[in-house]
Amino acid sequence: MSIQLPPLFESRMQRWLGSEYESFIASYDRPRYAGIRVNTLKIDADEFLAASPFGLKPIPWCETGYYIDENQRPGKHPYYHAGLYYIQEPSAMEPAEALRPEPGDRVLDLCAAPGGKSTQIAAKLRGEGILVTNDISAERTKALAKNIEMSGVRNAVVLNETPERIAEKFPAYFDKILIDAPCSGEGMFRKDPDAVRQWEKHSVEVCTVMQRDILDTVASMLASGGRIVYSTCTFSPEENEAMIALFLARHPDFAVGELPHSPLFAPGRPEWAAGLVESGGGLSPLLHEAAPGGEPLLSRPGALAPTARAARIWPHLAEGEGHFVCVLEHTGEKAARACAAGTAGPLVGAGEERPAEAPAGGRKDRGPKAAGRAGDRGGAAPRREDKAARQARGRQKDAYIREEASEETVRRACLDFLAEQVPAPLRGTLLISGDYAYACPVEPERLRGLKVRRSGFQLGMVKAGGRFVPSHALAAALKPAESARTVRLSSAQPEAISYLKGETLTFGQERIERAAGAEAKGYVLVTIDGYSAGWGKWAAGVLKNEYPAGWRWNG
Numbered sequence: 001m002s003i004q005l006p007p008l009f010e011s012r013m014q015r016w017l018g019s020e021y022e023s024f025i026a027s028y029d030r031p032r033y034a035g036i037r038v039n040t041l042k043i044d045a046d047e048f049l050a051a052s053p054f055g056l057k058p059i060p061w062c063e064t065g066y067y068i069d070e071n072q073r074p075g076k077h078p079y080y081h082a083g084l085y086y087i088q089e090p091s092a093m094e095p096a097e098a099l100r101p102e103p104g105d106r107v108l109d110l111c112a113a114p115g116g117k118s119t120q121i122a123a124k125l126r127g128e129g130i131l132v133t134n135d136i137s138a139e140r141t142k143a144l145a146k147n148i149e150m151s152g153v154r155n156a157v158v159l160n161e162t163p164e165r166i167a168e169k170f171p172a173y174f175d176k177i178l179i180d181a182p183c184s185g186e187g188m189f190r191k192d193p194d195a196v197r198q199w200e201k202h203s204v205e206v207c208t209v210m211q212r213d214i215l216d217t218v219a220s221m222l223a224s225g226g227r228i229v230y231s232t233c234t235f236s237p238e239e240n241e242a243m244i245a246l247f248l249a250r251h252p253d254f255a256v257g258e259l260p261h262s263p264l265f266a267p268g269r270p271e272w273a274a275g276l277v278e279s280g281g282g283l284s285p286l287l288h289e290a291a292p293g294g295e296p297l298l299s300r301p302g303a304l305a306p307t308a309r310a311a312r313i314w315p316h317l318a319e320g321e322g323h324f325v326c327v328l329e330h331t332g333e334k335a336a337r338a339c340a341a342g343t344a345g346p347l348v349g350a351g352e353e354r355p356a357e358a359p360a361g362g363r364k365d366r367g368p369k370a371a372g373r374a375g376d377r378g379g380a381a382p383r384r385e386d387k388a389a390r391q392a393r394g395r396q397k398d399a400y401i402r403e404e405a406s407e408e409t410v411r412r413a414c415l416d417f418l419a420e421q422v423p424a425p426l427r428g429t430l431l432i433s434g435d436y437a438y439a440c441p442v443e444p445e446r447l448r449g450l451k452v453r454r455s456g457f458q459l460g461m462v463k464a465g466g467r468f469v470p471s472h473a474l475a476a477a478l479k480p481a482e483s484a485r486t487v488r489l490s491s492a493q494p495e496a497i498s499y500l501k502g503e504t505l506t507f508g509q510e511r512i513e514r515a516a517g518a519e520a521k522g523y524v525l526v527t528i529d530g531y532s533a534g535w536g537k538w539a540a541g542v543l544k545n546e547y548p549a550g551w552r553w554n555g
């Protein structure tokens with residue numbers, strides 16, 4: 001075997017897997033599994049399949065997931081930069097499936113960086129509802145924010161907090177919570193040789209203490225009747241079945257829920273944890289934790305039995321590196337909401353005058369906004385919109401994005417920019433944070449005092465002189481029909497890569513598709529095969545490249 005596994009890990013797995021052990025250990029000599037998941041916020045799965053430059057094979061437990069041969073280098077394609085898919089280990093696609101987020105849900109992804117499951121949840125929310133995505137590591141939230149933005153997510157807040165502090169601000173708030181827990185990473189051994197070296201450092205014992213604390217904290221954030229999914233990428237029963245059973249012992253108002261089991265998944269193994277409890281062994285003292293003055297919690301009759309309903313994904317049974325997934329359902333009545341599903345407090349909509357068009361996320365038709373678009377084919381002169389109509393459009397935007405106030409300059413500059421450049425309503429409370437403007441999907445006061453990496457959908461910032469610079473997040477989330485100016489690049493032509501490298505492009509105004517009343521000069525949404533990739537600023541035949549420096553194509 002090419003990988004040197006920790007001897008203690010091998011002996012434990014041998015004992016538990018028995019006759020299965022040989023095929024489990026043989027799986028370490030096979031190539032690792034790689035996957036991509038189509039980002040349906042930007043493209044339908046069928047549309048992607050038709051356009052895909054890759055050979056793909058469906059992942060049975062995730063409708064939008066596909067196996068890919070890594071030699072096809074999915075990270076080196078313009079579609080990756082346009083956010084059309086996320087590169088994700090196949091078994092890691094199951095937890096967000098088990099969570100079953102639906103448009104309108106309020107969802108917390110507590111241990112979220114770098115964002116594989118958050119972007120999957122966001123795609124399932126389809127822009128409706130709220131995603132609070134968090135990680136305790138400040139460094140890792142940078143990648144989390146980047147992936148959220150690259151995927152065109154409009155309804156997420158990115159936090160860098162402890163579970164306890166989030167719980168203070170969001171009591172009984174979320175319909176669904178994902179805990180993709182920090183773990184000893186035994187399922188990563190094939191994918192990442194460093195995981196073997198880290199196994200001793202992030203010992204099972206240390207991880208179980210973190211997991212127990214995280215699980216205990218989230219219960220108070222879940223709305224009545226809500227659902228938690230707990231997942232790890234490790235095999236140890238201390239971190240899986242035992243954690244679930246300890247949680248159930250302390251939270252009798254929860255039950256293990258059914259999973260939409262793939263026939264390729266194996267059940268949880270309560271007997272492994274039970275054996276450790278009986279023998280007084282195991283790698284975590286939590287196995288023997290007792291209620292004050294009482295017996296060990298896991299020795300209670302039937303304490304571990306419900307964990308058989310969890311799922312284990314094994315590398316020798318399914319084509320995935322390995323995962324443990326368990327659904328925990330709150331047994332209380334489903335919480336009724338004062339607001340319609342997906343509108344948390346002061347979100348746009350309820351009782352307000354609302355533009356006739358729904359936000360265009362996910363729409364395929366270009367609707368009436370596109371009808372007046374000029375220059376589509378052959379560059380006919382754009383129709384002029386009169387001043388009164390432009391002002392009315394500005395007022396409509398004002399009414400649609402509710403003002404949270406503070407920095408008047410930023411607020412005004414942002415609304416003026418949106419009125420001119422984004423002829424489509426955006427949802428959220430306009431929140432000004434320093435020089436930045438956000439469309440915030442939650443009540444802004446909930447974020448006060450928290451370490452926030454993104455207060456919502458970042459719209460842009462004001463630079464010196466009051467100039468509004470739209471954010472890359474805004475470009476990545478817009479559909480072409482939502483931008484006053486777009487230019488279409490082809491992935492088959494070198495200029496798409498030139499753009500992604502940050503180079504200046506030169507072309508005449510006839511290539512700029514314009515909404516009625518829009519001049520050619522100004523910010524242009526650059527699309528690759530029709531999917532937004534970033535901003536450029538066009539004037540006099542030159543497109544100044546606004547693709548962010550840290551995102552550029554290298555090599």
Ligand SMILES: C[S@@+](CC[C@H](N)C(=O)[O-])C[C@H]1O[C@@H](n2cnc3c(N)ncnc32)[C@H](O)[C@@H]1O
Pocket residue numbers: 092110111112113114115116117118134135136137140161162163180181182183210214
């Ligand atoms: C398995 S990784 C998450 C992977 C992520 N869910 C994804 O799909 O891309 C676990 C994460 O938990 C974070 N973490 C560890 N302890 C935490 C805590 N107490 N609260 C929140 N996050 C924590 C780690 O920084 C790490 O990024």
